[in-house]
Amino acid sequence: MFIGTIFINIIVPILILVVVGAVLQKKFQFNLRAVSNLITYCLMPAAVFINLYETEIDVQVLVEIVGYLIVFSLAIIVVTAVISKLLKLDKGESAIFKNSISLINSGNYGIPVSQLLFQANPLGISIQIIVMVFQNVLTYTYGLYNLISATKSGLEILKSLLKMPIIHAMLLGGLLNWLRAPIPTFIWAPISHLADAFLAIALVLLGAQLAQIEFKTIINRTVLVSSIGRLIIGPAVSLLLIFLFGLDGVVAQSLFIASSFPTSRNSSSLALEYDVYSDLAAQTVLFSTVLSAVTVTFVVYLSAVLFV
Known part of the structure; x- marks a missing residue:
């Protein structure tokens, strides 16, 4: 599969829907929280x-x-902690930097890419989906800890996780799959x-969310290094671990591609909610998402070459 074919067939359809969302948001100013709730719940x-x-997983x-x-997550956490020290970031900026690389947009970016890429598998x-659930757990544990470790207890974080509908859907879908229980039409x-x-x-919402982010001052040292960390260092660490774990085939391909997605929109939402460098977090989401059109295309191509 050529890079141009991957870009046209996988990335361009996503970009079109993201642009549609951005244009509609500029014109109509949707209630994004309501749309987000529709998707989440x-x-x-x-x-x-x-x-x-529908899927059998050994x-x-x-x-x-x-x-x-x-x-993979522990490796990325260690790498971001080291880079943060080298950049001499203050506590709040360091929290945003760490989250921007550790937290991946596996939901309204990752799943649509996978649905287009793995239609036949x-x-x-x-x-x-497993990656997305894991990322949600990471977001509301490590990601939340980075921002509000002094104000939120472990029990409160656990309660917020258990309220997430995707956790219930995952458990129910897995249980009915295991029981081979038929579902009425x-x-x-x-x-x-x-x-x-x-x-x-999901992609229209992503575009609408990105349309609200200010472009000014988007190019700065922290945003650039964060985006490089998320889009280049992340996949590089993933590839190394895939070889060390001896993974291959669709499993290796899917995990490698999953490591290449841009910064999670949740990292920006959490920063805004707890008032910790929210502009920096939003700018990183936007910049990494724009750059991902190129980097994700290359990773998809490389995964097809390495893990056929």
């Missing part, structure tokens, strides 16, 4: 449920994936329709 759980219900493969994700999409049909709507609405 309805569309994304439906997509997660269907993919896990227990050994699942253990390998989770083991890889833990080691549901395992690739299911792996991305009158229940399956609406869930399927909701899942089908996820890809387009």
Whole structure:
């Protein structure tokens, strides 16, 4: 698969929907929190449920994936801590920097890419769902700790995690898959329709969110290094670990691609909510997302060459 083909068939459809979202947001000023709630509490759980219900994942493969994700995240956390020290960032800026590289947009960017890329192989999409769930756990533990470690207890963080609908959808989909329980058509049909709507609405929302970010002062040292860390160092660490773990095939391909996605929108949302360098966080999300059109294309191409 040539790089140009990957860019046209995978990245361009995503960019078109992101641009549509940005244009519509500039014109109509949507209530983005309401749209975000629609995705979080309805569309994304439906997509997660269907993919896990329909896909067979070997227990050994699942253990390998989770083991890889833990080691990958720890490696990235160590790398960001070292770079943060070298850059001599203050406490708040350091927290934003660490989150910008450690937290990946696996939801409304990663899953649509995987749905387009792995249309003929549901395992690739299911792996991305596992990555997304893991990233959500990381966001509301390590990411939250970086910002408000002194004000929020471990029990409160756990409660917020257990309230996340994708956790319930993942557990229910996995359980019904394991039990091989049939789902009546009158229940399956609406869930399927909701899942089908996820890809387009998630990307339109991403565009609408990016449209609200100010372009001024976007090019600065911290934003540049954060984007390099997320889009280049992240995949490099991933590739090294994939070889060390001896992973191959769709598992290796999916995990490598998952490591290349831009900074999570949640990192910006958390920074805004707790008033910690929110402008810097938003600028990093925008800059890394724009650059990812090039870097993700290259990683997808490289994954096809290395893990056929």
